[in-house]
Amino acid sequence: MNRYFLIALLSCMLTSCWTWQPKELILPPTASFTIANNNCTLGCVVTFNSNAPTATSLKWEFGDGGTSTEANPTRQYTTAGNFTVRLTATNQAGSNSTTQTVTVNNPAAPVPNFTIANGDCVAPCEVVFTNTTTGGATGFQWNFGDGIGTSTQQNPRYTYQTGGTYSVTLTATGQGGANSIVLPVTIRSAPPVVAFTLNNNNCVAPCEVAFTNTTTGSVTSYQWNFGDGIGTSTQQNPRYTYQTGGTYSVTLTATGPGGSRSTAQSVTIRAAPPVATFTLGNDNCNAPCTVNFTNTSRNATSFRWDFGNGITSSEQNPSIQFSTAGNYTVQLTASGANGTNTTTQTVRTVVPRWRSVATFPGVPRSDVGIFVLNNRAYVIGGVLGADRFSNEVWEYDGNGNQWNQKRSISASGAYGVGFTNNNTGYIIGHTTDLGNGSSLVHTYNPGSDSWTNRIESSLQNRPFCQACAVNGKAYLGVGFNQTTLVEYDLNTTSATTIPVPAALNSVGGGIRFPINGRCFIGGGFTIINNQVSIKTQAFEFDPGTRQFLQRGDVPENTLASPVGPRSFFLNVENGQLYLYQNGQFSTVETGNKPSFNRGGIFLFSIGNTLYYGGGYNFSNSSLPRFTDIWAINLN
Known part of the structure; x- marks a missing residue:
C-alpha cells in the first residue's frame, strides 16, 4: 500500500472525518531511453528516443556539453570518444534520471590507389x-x-x-x-638527335678539319668515321688531318639509353699540287751499271721519267741500266689531279778500272779449278809446267784481300770445273790426262776443310767437259766425245742424259754458268782429225722444259763469270770486257787493260767484283806462269 494513502487515512480518523472521499495519487516519473546508431563513426548522427510517459519535462545531457529538452532529440558528435548520456524526467511528484554510453569512433585513414x-x-x-x-x-x-x-x-x-x-x-x-x-x-629515352658541324672544309691536303658535335638528347658515347678508310675517333669534338684530296663521307653515331642514331656529311679536301722528288741508289757506279730510282713524289697519280740516255719510263720506281760512263740528267715529271711538277737530278757513271790485288802466293800455275763459296774463292790444283800438276787448294778472301792455303785435294791435276750447291763445293774433270777426262766427283766441306770423292760413271769419256748447277742439279757438259748433257742430281747422285743440239756435239771447253734458273752453254772448240775448230754459238738450257734456247754468238777467246745478277765475258787476248744480258752481248768500257794475252787464267767473281790472274803467256806457254791478280768493280 502506498505510504501516502496511509497518512491520509490516519489524518481523517483523528479528526472524526467519517465521510471519506479518495484523491488521485500522482507518482514521480520513471526515466528511460533508447539510442539509435550507437557506436558509430565520427560525423554520424545519433538519435535518442525517451520513454518517460509521466514526465512533465525532460532534460538530456549528451556528455559533450550539449543538452536538449526534446523528447526524441538527435546529436552529431564532433569528436570521437565515449560519451555518457543522461536523461532526467520530472513531474509534480519529482524527478528520475538514467544514463547510457554513446561510443563515437574515429574514421579509418583513406586507402590510396x-x-x-x-x-x-x-x-x-x-x-x-x-x-x-x-x-x-x-x-x-x-x-x-x-x-x-x-x-x-x-x-x-x-x-x-x-x-x-x-x-x-x-x-x-x-x-x-x-x-x-x-x-x-x-x-623510354628517345635516341639522340645527331648533328655536327665542320670547320675548314674545302682545304688543301694535307689539312686538319675540326668537327663540332651538336648532338642533343641523352648520349653515352660517340663514334666518328672520317671516311678515308683510316681515321676514326670516340672524342666528342675531334680534329682530323686528311692526307690526300677527295670527297669523304663523315659519319657520326651517337649512342644513348634510347638507342643509337647516325648522321653523315661530306667533307671535301682539295688535292695539293704534285711535288716531284726522287732518290737514286748506286750513283757514281762503274758503267755498265743499274741505277735504282725511288720515287718519293707526293700528290701524284702518274709519272714520266726521262733518264737522259734515250730511255723513258712510266713506272713508279724504275731500275735503269746505264751502259757507258757519263753524266746523265734524269728528269721526273709527276702529274696529279691538281697539275704537274718536274724535278731533275744528275746520275754519274764512271768507267770501271782494273786494280791489282793480293798476288797469288803459291807456285805459279794455270788451268786451275775454281768455285766460289760463302764469298770466298777456292783455287784447286793447276798446271805448274810441262807434265807438272798441283793438288794444292788456296782460298781467297776478297774482304781481307788475302790468300789462305787449305787442305789439298786427293790427287794432283788440273782442268777442273767447279760449281757449288747447298754450302758444298764441287770439282769435276780434275785430271792430268786432258784427252781422257776424269770420272771422279770431288766435294769440299768448308766447315771441316775436308774433301771426299766418288766415281760418277756418266762422266767417263767426257774430256774437257764443263758444268753448271741449278736447283740442286748439275748439268755436265758434252766434252770432246759426246752428244748429250748429263743431269746429275747432287742429292741422290742419280744421273740422266739429255740430247743436245747438233751445234754442241763433241764441243769441249766452252763456258757454263747459271743465269736466271737456266744454264748458259756456249763457246768452246772441237778437235776433229787434229783440227781445232772454235765454236761461238750460245744457248740457254731450261731445266724445266729441257729446251735449248739459242742466243747471240759468244765473243772469241772469252771466259765468263756471273757478277751479281749479271754475267760478264773477258777476252783473254786483249782484255775486252762484254756484258751478257737478255741473250745479247755488249762491250763494256774499262779505264785500263792490264797484262792480258794469257791462257788458262783464274777467272772468278765475289759479289760485284770480277777477278782474273795467273795463267800462261799465249805466245809462249813455256814461259813461267803468272801470279798477279787483278780486280774490277762492276756494280
Whole structure:
C-alpha cells in the first residue's frame, strides 16, 4: 500500500472525518531511453528516443556539453570518444534520471590507389594519373619521382622530359589520417638527335678539319668515321688531318639509353699540287751499271721519267741500266689531279778500272779449278809446267784481300770445273790426262776443310767437259766425245742424259754458268782429225722444259763469270770486257787493260767484283806462269 494513502487515512480518523472521499495519487516519473546508431563513426548522427510517459519535462545531457529538452532529440558528435548520456524526467511528484554510453569512433585513414595511362612512352611525353583512392580522403599529394614534379590535384597529368623509371607517390589524407602508395612509371629515352658541324672544309691536303658535335638528347658515347678508310675517333669534338684530296663521307653515331642514331656529311679536301722528288741508289757506279730510282713524289697519280740516255719510263720506281760512263740528267715529271711538277737530278757513271790485288802466293800455275763459296774463292790444283800438276787448294778472301792455303785435294791435276750447291763445293774433270777426262766427283766441306770423292760413271769419256748447277742439279757438259748433257742430281747422285743440239756435239771447253734458273752453254772448240775448230754459238738450257734456247754468238777467246745478277765475258787476248744480258752481248768500257794475252787464267767473281790472274803467256806457254791478280768493280 502506498505510504501516502496511509497518512491520509490516519489524518481523517483523528479528526472524526467519517465521510471519506479518495484523491488521485500522482507518482514521480520513471526515466528511460533508447539510442539509435550507437557506436558509430565520427560525423554520424545519433538519435535518442525517451520513454518517460509521466514526465512533465525532460532534460538530456549528451556528455559533450550539449543538452536538449526534446523528447526524441538527435546529436552529431564532433569528436570521437565515449560519451555518457543522461536523461532526467520530472513531474509534480519529482524527478528520475538514467544514463547510457554513446561510443563515437574515429574514421579509418583513406586507402590510396591510382592507375597510369601512357606509361612506357618516349620522352618527352605526358602521363595521365587516375586517382582510385577509397576511404574518404580530404586531400591528395602527388610526387612524380623525377625530383621536379608534384601536384595536389585529384587526377593530375604530368610530362616527363627524360627517360627513366620513376617512383610515383600518392599520399591521401582524411579524418582518419594519411596513407601513401608508390607505383613505378617507365619512360623510354628517345635516341639522340645527331648533328655536327665542320670547320675548314674545302682545304688543301694535307689539312686538319675540326668537327663540332651538336648532338642533343641523352648520349653515352660517340663514334666518328672520317671516311678515308683510316681515321676514326670516340672524342666528342675531334680534329682530323686528311692526307690526300677527295670527297669523304663523315659519319657520326651517337649512342644513348634510347638507342643509337647516325648522321653523315661530306667533307671535301682539295688535292695539293704534285711535288716531284726522287732518290737514286748506286750513283757514281762503274758503267755498265743499274741505277735504282725511288720515287718519293707526293700528290701524284702518274709519272714520266726521262733518264737522259734515250730511255723513258712510266713506272713508279724504275731500275735503269746505264751502259757507258757519263753524266746523265734524269728528269721526273709527276702529274696529279691538281697539275704537274718536274724535278731533275744528275746520275754519274764512271768507267770501271782494273786494280791489282793480293798476288797469288803459291807456285805459279794455270788451268786451275775454281768455285766460289760463302764469298770466298777456292783455287784447286793447276798446271805448274810441262807434265807438272798441283793438288794444292788456296782460298781467297776478297774482304781481307788475302790468300789462305787449305787442305789439298786427293790427287794432283788440273782442268777442273767447279760449281757449288747447298754450302758444298764441287770439282769435276780434275785430271792430268786432258784427252781422257776424269770420272771422279770431288766435294769440299768448308766447315771441316775436308774433301771426299766418288766415281760418277756418266762422266767417263767426257774430256774437257764443263758444268753448271741449278736447283740442286748439275748439268755436265758434252766434252770432246759426246752428244748429250748429263743431269746429275747432287742429292741422290742419280744421273740422266739429255740430247743436245747438233751445234754442241763433241764441243769441249766452252763456258757454263747459271743465269736466271737456266744454264748458259756456249763457246768452246772441237778437235776433229787434229783440227781445232772454235765454236761461238750460245744457248740457254731450261731445266724445266729441257729446251735449248739459242742466243747471240759468244765473243772469241772469252771466259765468263756471273757478277751479281749479271754475267760478264773477258777476252783473254786483249782484255775486252762484254756484258751478257737478255741473250745479247755488249762491250763494256774499262779505264785500263792490264797484262792480258794469257791462257788458262783464274777467272772468278765475289759479289760485284770480277777477278782474273795467273795463267800462261799465249805466245809462249813455256814461259813461267803468272801470279798477279787483278780486280774490277762492276756494280
